[in-house]
């Protein structure tokens with residue numbers, strides 16, 4: 001199905017034989033229009049000849065840090081020194097970029113994801129803790145800064161991760177004790193057919209939950225949707241009133257497809273997500289679930305992008 005030619009591991013080793021190649025690549029991705037000061041945004045920075053991939057900003061943009069009482073910024077006198085990894089996920093680690101790049105490659109090219117344990121074993125260097133730290137930071141870099149608006153035919157659905165009857169659909173779940181009682185975490189998702197997935201963990205349980213769900217829907221549905229397909233869940237009952245072309249199928253009555261009205265696209269994403277999470281991470285807490293959602297969404301949304309590696313580096 002996937003006809004896009006993505007980089008092979010062999011290509012990766014060839015492209016990034018040493019730290020210098022990695023740094024040059026990172027600088028180009030990070031600053032496609034020329035090096036910019038990560039602190040003040042100044043473009044007229046000085047190259048430090050003696051230290052490759054280091055620059056100096058003397059823009060004069062300074063301010064008083066109210067916490068420390070010190071003047072911080074890019075003073076005209078001493079300036080602010082920064083390197084290619086300053087304010088990136090690669091900062092504050094002594095781990096070589098080459099290893100980071102390999103870890104990123106492994107995470108991107110495994111459809112169901114890869115745990116820190118697997119990455120650690122495959123890289124064969126560093127400690128497990130380092131691998132875990134890298135994976136966590138890479139997942140954070142995969143986040144979309146804003147929820148994108150979806151167009152065309154879209155499907156919206158919610159699912160629960162964790163707990164016993166996690167694979168069951170809404171009408172099949174036991175509601176007696178409530179889904180949260182058994183440690184399940186709710187995730188809402190919207191997918192544009194043949195397009196992107198957006199998902200979000202629904203955090204506040206109880207009084208505000210309904211509001212959070214409604215806000216999610218409002219944020220992801222653009223004015224250009226031609227159909228919003230959902231199941232019969234009451235979360236979506238007001239969509240028509242708001243002018244959204246909403247149609248629902250009655251899962252409770254064993255109706256799964258009615259012409260264009262179905263939620264099969266998003267359900268296949270849920271099954272990919274759950275198989276990945278169960279297979280790699282066994283169980284997942286509310287603390288880390290948003291990171292896994294970033295990872296699975298990023299990979300899914302870039303499935304046809306031959307430059308997926310470049311895309312992630314630009315976001316690091």
Ligand SMILES: [Zn+2]
Pocket residue numbers: 037038039040041042057058059061073074080
């Ligand atoms: Zn500056």
